Amino acid sequence: MKKNLYINTIGCQMNMYDSEQIATGLKALQYKMTPSIEKADLIIVNTCAIREKAEQKVFSFLGRLAGLKRKKPSLIIGVGGCVAQQEGAKILERVPYLDLVFGTNAIGRLPDIVKVIESKRCRIVDVEMSERIEELDFVKQGHDREKITAFVTIMQGCDNYCTYCVVPYVRGRETSRDPENIVQEIRCLVESGVREVTLLGQNVNSYGKKEGLCTFPELLRRISDTDGLLRLRFTTSHPKDLSEDLIFAFQGFEKLCNHMHLPIQSGSNRVLKSMNRKYTREIYLEKVDKLRQACPGISITSDIIVGFPGETKVDFEETLDLIKTVEFDGLFAFKYSDRPNAAAAQFANKISEQEKKERLQQVLDLQDHYTTKKNKGLEGSMQSVLVEGVSRKQNRMDKTSRHPDVQWTGRTTTNKIVNFNWSNGDIARNDMVPGQIVNVRILKAFSHSLWGEPVSPEPVPFDLRGDESYVA
Numbered sequence: 226m227k228k229n230l231y232i233n234t235i236g237c238q239m240n241m242y243d244s245e246q247i248a249t250g251l252k253a254l255q256y257k258m259t260p261s262i263e264k265a266d267l268i269i270v271n272t273c274a275i276r277e278k279a280e281q282k283v284f285s286f287l288g289r290l291a292g293l294k295r296k297k298p299s300l301i302i303g304v305g306g307c308v309a310q311q312e313g314a315k316i317l318e319r320v321p322y323l324d325l326v327f328g329t330n331a332i333g334r335l336p337d338i339v340k341v342i343e344s345k346r347c348r349i350v351d352v353e354m355s356e357r358i359e360e361l362d363f364v365k366q367g368h369d370r371e372k373i374t375a376f377v378t379i380m381q382g383c384d385n386y387c388t389y390c391v392v393p394y395v396r397g398r399e400t401s402r403d404p405e406n407i408v409q410e411i412r413c414l415v416e417s418g419v420r421e422v423t424l425l426g427q428n429v430n431s432y433g434k435k436e437g438l439c440t441f442p443e444l445l446r447r448i449s450d451t452d453g454l455l456r457l458r459f460t461t462s463h464p465k466d467l468s469e470d471l472i473f474a475f476q477g478f479e480k481l482c483n484h485m486h487l488p489i490q491s492g493s494n495r496v497l498k499s500m501n502r503k504y505t506r507e508i509y510l511e512k513v514d515k516l517r518q519a520c521p522g523i524s525i526t527s528d529i530i531v532g533f534p535g536e537t538k539v540d541f542e543e544t545l546d547l548i549k550t551v552e553f554d555g556l557f558a559f560k561y562s563d564r565p566n567a568a569a570a571q572f573a574n575k576i577s578e579q580e581k582k583e584r585l586q587q588v589l590d591l592q593d594h595y596t597t598k599k600n601k602g603l604e605g606s607m608q609s610v611l612v613e614g615v616s617r618k619q620n621r622m623d624k625t626s627r628h629p630d631v632q633w634t635g636r637t638t639t640n641k642i643v644n645f646n647w648s649n650g651d652i653a654r655n656d657m658v659p660g661q662i663v664n665v666r667i668l669k670a671f672s673h674s675l676w677g678e679p680v681s682p683e684p685v686p687f688d689l690r691g692d693e694s695y696v697a
């Protein structure tokens with residue numbers, strides 16, 4: 226009998242990947258994803274505790290499920306991911322109608338756990354951590370979906386213990402997957418139509434080091450050899466571990482996209498030390514210079530935390546100054562907030578909420594200026610765009626994706642969103658399908674996307690870094 230599965234993913238890309246694994250694994254028990262929560266037989270909230278206080282979101286979502294459970298007592302409700310790992314059995318105590326709590330390492334065991342709950346109607350908590358990454362059988366079965374882009378986790382956990390961060394506590398020690406399994410998973414994805422893969426890890430630059438597997442640049446080389454794969458991305462890189470080899474990989478591997486997400490967190494050396502980041506602003510700036518020399522036009526994005534305990538106005542000015550010096554393509558900025566277990570939660574000199582809010586706004590305003598400047602600089606340029614599908618707006622208006630005036634969406638190798646349509650009604654042009662790379666001339670820059678016109682209806686050879694990508 227077919228059953229319906231509804232997953233609510235609260236959090237980061239790694240959680241999105243985990244949710245896909247959950248859905249694939251549960252297929253063995255006849256569960257099929259549904260967009261309708263009312264129709265669900267199993268509801269899973271997959272949570273992240275890293276970027277925001279996901280706890281509140283989780284509990285408010287669970288609160289909304291009380292009525293559903295009353296109407297349909299057979300409904301199974303589970304919480305997974307970082308918040309589950311952190312809170313464990315406490316969540317069961319707090320939510321009497323919750324059936325299941327499973328941690329970040331329990332995804333492989335989930336189908337068995339759900340089977341037990343179905344037959345015995347018991348409540349289960351599984352937050353056991355494992356030393357090694359369990360390879361999931363269902364990863365190798367391939368993915369029957371129509372997506373052009375996919376995430377692939379290459380490592381889990383982290384050993385860096387930045388003082389603000391909860392990851393080492395909820396995702397455990399850093400562990401890398403075997404390169405062969407990664408390559409095989411990517412092959413399956415490409416067979417199912419995926420053309421771009423983003424490799425995920427908390428610190429991809431230290432991939433394989435502990436286990437003595439291959440280096441990260443070597444892994445990139447092996448993945449690049451996959452026929453049919455057009456683009457390769459990765460995130461996140463810790464600046465202290467960004468090696469010369471990786472910098473030069475941008476010159477060597479055609480499929481590797483011109484984008485590096487390199488979180489700086491603060492522009493003040495004093496704050497960086499207190500965060501236990503193990504690099505200085507000078508080292509960071511040197512690496513940015515090297516990246517730009519090796520790969521002109523590379524887009525660089527970053528993360529910044531404002532209002533870290535003890536951050537003075539002078540420290541904060543140094544962060545603003547760093548943003549002006551680097552001119553990032555994009556920035557994710559966060560107000561510092563305490564995380565359970567993380568060392569900084571015990572630090573003195575906490576910054577007031579009001580001050581954090583003001584500092585955050587200043588960072589966002591400053592960055593807006595550079596994002597717009599960078600995007601404007603692309604007006605008139607030609608960009609290679611990997612078409613991902615019809616743009617969301619259009620999707621709602623018109624589901625016939627072959628319609629002459631369909632608006633398409635894709636991204637440049639520098640990870641900027643480009644929307645365009647085949648406007649002249651040329652039927653030949655409607656042969657274009659998601660998964661192709663097309664040349665698009667950029668006509669207009671907006672703050673978070675670009676608008677352009679396709680120049681050739683034919684897929685063009687994949688040109689990663691022609692000088693014309695950026696106009697002066």
Ligand code: 5AD
Pocket residue numbers: 275276389390391488490528529530559560561562563564
């Ligand atoms: N408070 C605010 N921001 C945080 N981040 C991680 N932990 C915290 C915290 N306790 C931010 C960092 C990291 C991004 C994923 O989330 O900038 O790079």
Ligand code: SF4
Pocket residue numbers: 383384385386387390391392393427428463
């Ligand atoms: Fe957290 Fe630091 Fe590890 Fe990144 S490197 S996951 S910020 S501890």
